[in-house]
Amino acid sequence: MNTIFATRAVGLSELKANPATVLQSAETEPIVVLNRNKPTGYVVGAQLWESIMEQLENLELAQIAAARLNDGKASVPVTLDDL
Incomplete structure (x- = not known):
C-alpha cells in the first residue's frame, strides 16, 4: 500500500483534461495524481514549491551551522560592527 501525502486527488485523465484547473488548485496544497x-x-503550485525549497535550504543551513558548532574548534567572538 502506498502512503499518499495529499488531501486531494485527481485522476490522470482529469489532469489531462483540465491541467490549468488542477494547477490553480495546487497553489496552497499538493494534489496527488492517481493512475488506476x-x-x-504530485502536482504543486509555484508558491508551494518555493516554500518547500526555502524550508529545505533552511534545514541544510541549520545542519551546517550545527556541524560547525560541534567541530571542536574554539569559537571566535564577533560583534555586529565587525561584520
Whole structure:
C-alpha cells in the first residue's frame, strides 16, 4: 500500500483534461495524481514549491551551522560592527 501525502486527488485523465484547473488548485496544497488508483505523481503550485525549497535550504543551513558548532574548534567572538 502506498502512503499518499495529499488531501486531494485527481485522476490522470482529469489532469489531462483540465491541467490549468488542477494547477490553480495546487497553489496552497499538493494534489496527488492517481493512475488506476495508485499515486503516480504530485502536482504543486509555484508558491508551494518555493516554500518547500526555502524550508529545505533552511534545514541544510541549520545542519551546517550545527556541524560547525560541534567541530571542536574554539569559537571566535564577533560583534555586529565587525561584520
